[in-house]
Amino acid sequence: MRALPSATAIADAPAQWWQSLSALSPLAVLIAAVVAASVGLLTLRQRSKADMRSEWWSRAQWALDAALSADTKRAEVGLGIMSVLAESELARREELEILTVAWEEPLENAELALDASGEGAPHTGAAVDAPPEPGENSANDGGSR
Numbered sequence: 017m018r019a020l021p022s023a024t025a026i027a028d029a030p031a032q033w034w035q036s037l038s039a040l041s042p043l044a045v046l047i048a049a050v051v052a053a054s055v056g057l058l059t060l061r062q063r064s065k066a067d068m069r070s071e072w073w074s075r076a077q078w079a080l081d082a083a084l085s086a087d088t089k090r091a092e093v094g095l096g097i098m099s100v101l102a103e104s105e106l107a108r109r110e111e112l113e114i115l116t117v118a119w120e121e122p123l124e125n126a127e128l129a130l131d132a133s134g135e136g137a138p139h140t141g142a143a144v145d146a147p148p149e150p151g152e153n154s155a156n157d158g159g160s161r
């Protein structure tokens with residue numbers, strides 16, 4: 017019968033290629049986990065930005081509809097919201113061009129309406145009225161509204 021090799025002979029023998037490869041398997045699993053986590057985070061970031069841009073566009077559509085409304089107060093609010101949306105970092109060049117074109121018609125209509133009524137040039141100051149002077153408070157007019 018053949019004698020078995022001693023333990024020292026086995027320990028001194030060079031490792032086979034598959035033994036070296038199997039020793040690297042935990043490193044391969046770690047690399048795969050890092051790649052998967054990176055892809056997942058990038059996908060989450062892209063989806064979040066796409067959702068924010070979709071909400072921006074929904075608001076822009078509402079503002080455009082409001083700006084083209086026949087109701088002057090609603091049109092004023094719509095134009096104000098469009099100016100806020102135009103400053104957003106979510107707006108791309110194409111969307112800003114759409115908003116610019118959409119602003120032209122309501123502003124031209126407002127100018128024509130003011131010219132026709134004889135009130136002169138449209139007000140270009142702040143959209144908020146000046147604070148009331150003392151004594152102009154509606155609560156002080158005898159309680160009638």
